Amino acid sequence: MKVLITGGSGFIGGELCRRLAAHGHALTVLSRSPERARSKLPEGTRVVASLDDIGDDEAIDGVVNLAGENLFTRRWSESRKRTLMASRLDTTRELVALCRRLDTTPSVMVSGSAVGFYGDAGDAELTEHSSARRKDFGYRLCDAWEQTAREVTGQGVRLSIIRTGVVLGRDGGMLKGLWPVYRLGLGARLGDGSQWLSWIHIQDMVAILMRALETPGVEGIFNATAPQPVTQRHFHRALASAVHRPAPWVAPAPLLRLGLGELSGLLLGGQRVYPRRLEDQGFTFRFPSLEEALDDLANTAS
Numbered sequence: 695m696k697v698l699i700t701g702g703s704g705f706i707g708g709e710l711c712r713r714l715a716a717h718g719h720a721l722t723v724l725s726r727s728p729e730r731a732r733s734k735l736p737e738g739t740r741v742v743a744s745l746d747d748i749g750d751d752e753a754i755d756g757v758v759n760l761a762g763e764n765l766f767t768r769r770w771s772e773s774r775k776r777t778l779m780a781s782r783l784d785t786t787r788e789l790v791a792l793c794r795r796l797d798t799t800p801s802v803m804v805s806g807s808a809v810g811f812y813g814d815a816g817d818a819e820l821t822e823h824s825s826a827r828r829k830d831f832g833y834r835l836c837d838a839w840e841q842t843a844r845e846v847t848g849q850g851v852r853l854s855i856i857r858t859g860v861v862l863g864r865d866g867g868m869l870k871g872l873w874p875v876y877r878l879g880l881g882a883r884l885g886d887g888s889q890w891l892s893w894i895h896i897q898d899m900v901a902i903l904m905r906a907l908e909t910p911g912v913e914g915i916f917n918a919t920a921p922q923p924v925t926q927r928h929f930h931r932a933l934a935s936a937v938h939r940p941a942p943w944v945a946p947a948p949l950l951r952l953g954l955g956e957l958s959g960l961l962l963g964g965q966r967v968y969p970r971r972l973e974d975q976g977f978t979f980r981f982p983s984l985e986e987a988l989d990d991l992a993n994t995a996s
Contacts, residue, residue: 695756695908697719697721697756698789698792698800699711699724699758700789701759701761701806702721702723703727703735705866705867706866706896706903707723707758708735708866709863709896709900710760711723711735713900715736715737715739717908720738720740721739722740722742723740724744725743728742745791748792750796750797751797752796754792754796755800755802756800756802756804757792757793757800758907759785759789761782761785761786761806763778763781765960766957766960769956770831770956779834779838782835783842793846799849799850802851802852803843803851804856805839805855806856807840807843808836809859809919809965809967810960811826811840812825812826812827812967813826813829813830813965814827814828814959814965815827815966820967820968821970822917822970832960836857840915854906854913854914854916855914855916856918857916858918858919859892859893859919859920860891861893861894861899862893862894862895863896864991865896869991872933873937876941877939878939879939880943881941881943882943882944883926883943883944883945884945884961885944885961885962886927887925887926887930889925889926889961889962890964890965890967891926891928891929892919893919895979895987895991898918898979901980902918903918914971917967919968920979920984920987921968921969921979921982922983926964932984933988936989936991936992947962950962
């Protein structure tokens with residue numbers, strides 16, 4: 695396939711590009727920093743700074759839309775929230791417009807979302823059929839992103855929306871920062887630790903994206919989370935155990951709220967999410983349990 699990827703030089707996108715290239719697909723990656731992105735991507739990847747660089751007569755078989763500013767880099771001021779929203783919606787609108795103007799319409803678009811769609815849901819068990827329990831900023835962000843992506847179906851494009859949990863890998867995401875902290879014995883439980891964390895190993899995450907891209911008939915909403923969500927307390931202890939360090943520390947909820955403001959809700963709240971549609975369709979997770987995932991990552995070279 696000829697595949698266009700946004701967010702292709704990020705943590706998830708970079709791993710996806712390596713897997714796509716290994717499968718023989720031809721890649722075009724949209725990046726605001728083409729030279730920097732090119733150095734991270736597989737040899738032969740075409741990098742464009744704008745979708746306007748893609749001609750109407752070019753053939754694109756599939757699109758993977760992972761672009762979006764990192765939620766965790768700074769406090770959520772009103773200006774920052776507008777930036778987070780625009781970074782997802784503007785790119786998605788541009789992709790819909792691209793599909794409309796191309797002489798040959800892509801057959802599929804795989805578009806990102808997150809389990810934040812469900813809001814802070816307490817202990818409720820959530821599947822793809824669940825509605826949002828709390829319509830906070832995380833919900834509004836994901837809902838607007840998904841609704842914008844749905845516009846592509848008007849062009850006859852098969853659409854898969856992937857609601858992603860916390861992706862675990864040594865080269866990026868949450869663990870890139872936490873792993874060295876825990877190895878120093880300084881890892882801390884967040885609040886009382888009762889909040890749920892829905893996670894997934896990077897290899898399973900990429901397999902889900904590949905499946906959605908390559909498999910005809912795979913469409914609609916999918917929860918990209920391992921089948922065994924855990925509490926934050928469980929995660930804290932498991933990560934400390936994986937690096938053979940004690941885990942006595944606690945980051946009190948009031949301190950997190952003071953330091954992070956509204957952003958602290960992502961750490962002190964959570965979602966107990968299950969990947970029912972993937973399981974019903976026969977997807978097999980390589981790393982269904984947190985301990986298996988962390989054991990694999992502990993044995994991965996830094």
